Amino acid sequence: MSLAKKVAHNTAIQIIGKIISTVLGLFSIALITRYLGRSGFGEYTTIITFLTFFAVAADFGLTLVTVQMLSDRSLPENKILNNLFSLRLVSSLAFLILAPLTVFFSPYSPAIKIGISLTFISFLFPALNQILIGLFQTKLNMSRSALAEAASRLVLIIGVVLTQKLQAGLNGILIATTVSAGSGFILNYFFSFKFAVIRLEFDWLIWKKIFSKSWPLAITIVLNLIYLRADTLLLSLLRSVEEVGLYGATYRVVDVLTTIPFMFAGLILPILTTAWLDSKPDYFKNVLQKSFDFMAILAIPLVVGAQFLSRPIMMFAAGREFAPAGQILQILTFAVAAIFLGAMFSHAVIALDKQKTMILFYVFASLSSLIAYLILIPRFSYFGAAAVTIYSETIIALFSAYCVFKYSGFLPNLKVALKSLLSSAIMGIFLYFFTTRYQNTLGQLLSVMAAASLLYGFLLYLFGGIKKTDIKAILEKKSISGEPTYGGSQL
Secondary structure, three states: OOHHHHHHHHHHHHHHHHHHHHHHHHHHHHHHHHHHHHHHHHHHHHHHHHHHHHHHHOOOOHHHHHHHHHOOOOOOHHHHHHHHHHHHHHHHHHHHOHHHHHHOOOOOOHHHHHHHHHHHHHHHHHHHHHHHHHHHHHOOOOHHHHHHHHHHHHHHHHHHHHHHHHOOHHHHHHHHHHHHHHHHHHHHHHHHHHOOOOOOOOOHHHHHHHHHHHHHHHHHHHHHHHHHHHHHHHHHHHOOHHHHHHHHHHHHHHHHHHHHHHHHHHHHHHHHHHHHHOOOHHHHHHHHHHHHHHHHHHHHHHHHHHHHHHHHHHHHHHOHHHOOHHHHHHHHHHHHHHHHHHHHHHHHHHHOOOHHHHHHHHHHHHHHHHHHHHHHHHHHHHHHHHHHHHHHHHHHHHHHHHHHHHHHOOOOOOHHHHHHHHHHHHHHHHHHHHOOOOOOOHHHHHHHHHHHHHHHHHHHHHOOOOOHHHHHHHHOOOOOOOOOEEOOEEO
């Protein structure tokens, strides 16, 4: 199969798989929030957020380094993969074991402390999964990962239903979460046999090479964690558990949305890396521009639509008890837009192997965000947290774009983004007149969303943001640029 067909097939499979997993994920959130309520979901959110700090600290940048190193054809693939997997296992266990030990010195309730002790091991599985997913990305074969993710979401839904029937409460939900994560890893590990037999291997020379590439990413990831998740952690320490529940439910919806840019950027990263390593700067810039345009086409209408639909979305996603979270979602979608656009630049920085240059930027963003959280959360609760999140995501996107421009000369053309903005504005007028009357049922909400999406797509086509040749190329699984070739095939 040619590179063009492999990329198109891989992209289609991953998009379909992600859509299925997203639907299942939203359904599981709906079940959990309705079962636990604001207070119980606040405890659940606190537990997951607390453990996330330890899990991310253990990452060492290995998730992204996996794709980068496996894309380098001069390195022994299976040996690199074995050592990446082994290093991830050791680092994850070392950090995660600290979580249940540390939490007993915190001011959290006994329910949260017990929950962390029950759940900490569940974070080991997605940590190991990321190495396997890096392998699938490099091989342009994400169908197996998509299937494993969908299956794990189904396991979670079954576990939540059983928890409700058995009246097992918060601990039952946490056990279901752990079983779900474990099932996803087992499937991914089994599926990886097609490409490699992964074994534990401890080659200190390779570990040193991995560290030399990963340490800048490790620092930036920890700093990234501070400005991304410190809001929820500080909210859990400074405000009520009900407020954490509202913010946590909103963030679950945001997390679902932000899987899209990171999924797409993960697909593009091996292509960008290979293009830059093979000294194809024009191809690198062309792929990055098309990716930026695609993200803009998705992100801008998302922000506009959320201003009119956020309340009913939160009601149907989490239950009527969580309707006030609609106001939080209105704010956080601006941060989502920054993530959509910034994800392409942050991954391009990795493709350029310039991660070290971002460290100071991340230090500034993290420290300034942390100070802002400490000032605004006590006064404005989740509204203050959401506002700082917009600031942090925007500034990191701008810093990443600057870094890419500095080392590759790439400056995005905003023509498509402006056409998307105009189309979205007109779509917003449509939503202003129709959402107040037609959002009382899920069917009505979906109908309005579908109509708005069709209107947006038609306007974007009318204004030239999407051309007939683009649609034809997508349908024929060819390059939307119609120009550059790479490795003998159109992308």
